[in-house]
Amino acid sequence: MTMKERTLLLIKPDAVQRGLIGDVITRFEHKGFKIVGMKMLHMGKELSKEHYAHLVSKPFYPDLEKFMTSQPIVAVVIEGKDAVEVTRLIVGPTNASKAPGGTVRGDFSNSTSRNVIHASDSKETAVKEIGRFFRPNELFEYELNDAFLYASDE
DSSP states (O other), X not given: OOOOEEEEEEEOHHHHHTTOHHHHHHHHHHTTOEEEEEEEEOOOHHHHHHHTGGGTTSTTHHHHHHHHTTSOEEEEEEEETTHHHHHHHHHOOSSGGGOOTTSHHHHHOOOSSSOSEEXXXXXXXXXXXXXXXXXXXXXXXXXXXXXXXXXXXX
């Protein structure tokens, strides 16, 4: 049996403030992904600089840091077949005003800087990002079982 692929999602402050956490997570559960880790946290400036190291020198970084550290975020690790690639399709393009309807960004955002969600962009990045936000004991192994999910109470 091959190990299922994992990827990281960060539900950003704008989505948390707008009460979209459940709506966003539901998209991935309905697609068949399994949540193996989830927590709400405050992204401090150091964690922001580490996570967005590739953007720190960009002129828009101070605004990005201010936004990402302003309110809580929800970090989620999902697992499933082709998790990174499929997640990127579900999320939609970074520029949310160009994201098609049916994607998370297309349905919930119209901004590039306030675009609801972050998703790892490659398998390698996913491994690094998951390690940045989760300790191994915060990730869980379990089986999804349709019989359990739809069992009768009788």
